[in-house]
Amino acid sequence: RKEVEQDPGPFNVPEGATVAFNCTYSNSASQSFFWYRQDCRKEPKLLMSVYSSGNEDGRFTAQLNRASQYISLLIRDSKLSDSATYLCVVNVYQDDYKLSFGAGTTVTVRA
Amino acid sequence: EPEVTQTPSHQVTQMGQEVILRCVPISNHLYFYWYRQILGQKVEFLVSFYNNEISEKSEIFDDQFSVERPDGSNFTLKIRSTKLEDSAMYFCASRGLAGSRQETQYFGPGTRLLVL
Numbered sequence: 001r002k003e004v005e006q007d008p009g010p011f012n013v014p015e016g017a018t019v020a021f022n023c024t025y026s027n028s029a030s031q032s033f034f035w036y037r038q039d040c041r042k043e044p045k046l047l048m049s050v051y052s053s054g055n056e057d058g059r060f061t062a063q064l065n066r067a068s069q070y071i072s073l074l075i076r077d078s079k080l081s082d083s084a085t086y087l088c089v090v091n092v093y094q095d096d097y098k099l100s101f102g103a104g105t106t107v108t109v110r111a
Numbered sequence: 112e113p114e115v116t117q118t119p120s121h122q123v124t125q126m127g128q129e130v131i132l133r134c135v136p137i138s139n140h141l142y143f144y145w146y147r148q149i150l151g152q153k154v155e156f157l158v159s160f161y162n163n164e165i166s167e168k169s170e171i172f173d174d175q176f177s178v179e180r181p182d183g184s185n186f187t188l189k190i191r192s193t194k195l196e197d198s199a200m201y202f203c204a205s206r207g208l209a210g211s212r213q214e215t216q217y218f219g220p221g222t223r224l225l226v227l
Contacts, residue, residue, distance in 0.1 A: 043202055043219060046215055098159055101153045103153040
């Protein structure tokens with residue numbers, strides 16, 4: 001079983017739409033959770049950390065369900081600049097903070 | 112804003128040759144990492160480095176790979192005898208200020224390695 005699994009998409013949405021997608025992780029000892037964004041042929045960049053209570057950063061909302069080992073990201077009022085691959089990332093403290101990446105969910109926002 | 116830098120941005124090499132990929136982590140960070148991403152695949156952990164030694168490595172990081180922090184600023188990844196399957200984007204990352212449990216890893220722009 002993959003450590004981190006994501007719906008690969010692609011999600012093709014019009015500007016202004018809401019898009020949401022999920023991720024599951026297999027290691028119940030995972031302690032930290034993140035969404036990174038990766039543009040084509042670029043490095044991953046941290047979008048937001050994900051906290052147990054759920055958290056919001058502008059148009060982005062992340063949720064964590066530890067019981068189901070499930071993470072979600074919701075993007076409201078999509079912009080063209082939101083087009084990217086979104087990487088679900090987890091780490092396990094005892095693994096020295098090495099990050100385990102999902103394969104990514106591709107989002108394309110069209111005008 | 113401080114950032115991780117990597118050189119070269121692109122490297123083309125012949126199979127069997129040695130390559131050294133260079134990284135300058137963010138100043139005062141203490142934990143350093145190499146990841147790789149084969150085209151079209153996910154980002155994979157290679158190795159973590161702390162206090163001048165490897166703290167963890169993946170199955171990918173075999174005897175052909177080594178890391179070094181030769182001075183106070185550079186962090187290098189050496190592949191001794193490259194194989195075709197080493198072709199990938201290699202990302203360096205760093206984290207953690209002294210005395211903190213800061214978790215965020217900051218990634219460099221990557222070195223795209225092509226082995227012919």
